[in-house]
């Protein structure tokens with residue numbers, strides 16, 4: 001007999017094919033297709049209204065698409081107790097029992113989730129300076145988010161989804177959250193999806209990135225491959241133009257006669273050699289900047 005889904009240590013894999021989701025006349029997602037292998041931290045990025053929350057709520061079985069196929073651990077998650085039992089979603093505001101005390105919130109989740117690590121959750125409460133005797137609705141916004149983060153972390157669900165959970169958390173708290181998440185996912189492999197606008201802060205955590213743009217998948221790529229494709233070339237405008245001809249240019253700006261172009265492409269040795277011969281300055285591009293260029297371009 002195979003092990004119950006929630007005891008699989010590597011986490012759940014996710015496969016989405018041609019998913020379309022509508023709210024009345026609004027199409028929130030259209031033809032969405034991507035894969036996330038089991039075990040890893042993945043980023044779901046997109047501008048406001050691009051469909052991130054919609055997609056995450058479909059993965060967490062809170063909503064069903066109009067068409068398409070969604071598989072979590074090989075099964076349709078919707079009304080699927082086995083998959084839902086191994087999936088945790090924490091949304092903006094923490095998704096906590098607002099009228100219950102912090103301590104009661106922890107007990108509630110611990111009672112429902114077999115993998116919940118109460119000792120670690122207690123440690124995290126101290127790390128985020130959360131008062132166990134306060135009700136969740138008497139916490140500040142950032143503290144409530146931190147409580148949600150604690151619950152999401154300590155649940156150790158095979159598929160854990162954090163949808164903008166760190167909104168309102170201050171920089172040291174967010175850093176602590178990222179550090180705890182990374183260390184714990186290494187120790188207890190599982191699948192984690194982070195949706196965030198704080199791309200610069202989370203990019204080092206992400207193995208693979210899915211970028212949504214107006215309800216469609218703009219790209220789904222390994223983060224390292226994505227970074228390798230982004231490059232700035234700076235120098236005299238005519239020389240820059242000659243080198244980037246035929247490449248996918250996603251941004252360009254001029255300062256006097258100097259031009260800086262951002263390309264997003266597979267640059268072969270020949271292109272790099274031509275750039276060096278032309279005396280151009282080459283630079284890397286942060287994921288956040290690539291995201292801005294790519295999504296701005298698509299929205300034109």
Ligand SMILES: Nc1ncnc2c1ncn2[C@@H]1O[C@H](COP(=O)(O)OP(=O)(O)OP(=O)(O)O)[C@@H](O)[C@H]1O
Nearest residue numbers: 023026027028046047048049050051052053054055
């Ligand atoms: N309950 C709803 N009823 C109608 N339209 C909705 C509803 N929820 C979302 N939408 C629409 O679906 C689209 C996608 O919204 P969604 O909340 O998934 O985006 P998002 O990427 O999470 O945005 P943000 O970054 O601003 O949180 C938007 O056009 C939004 O207006």
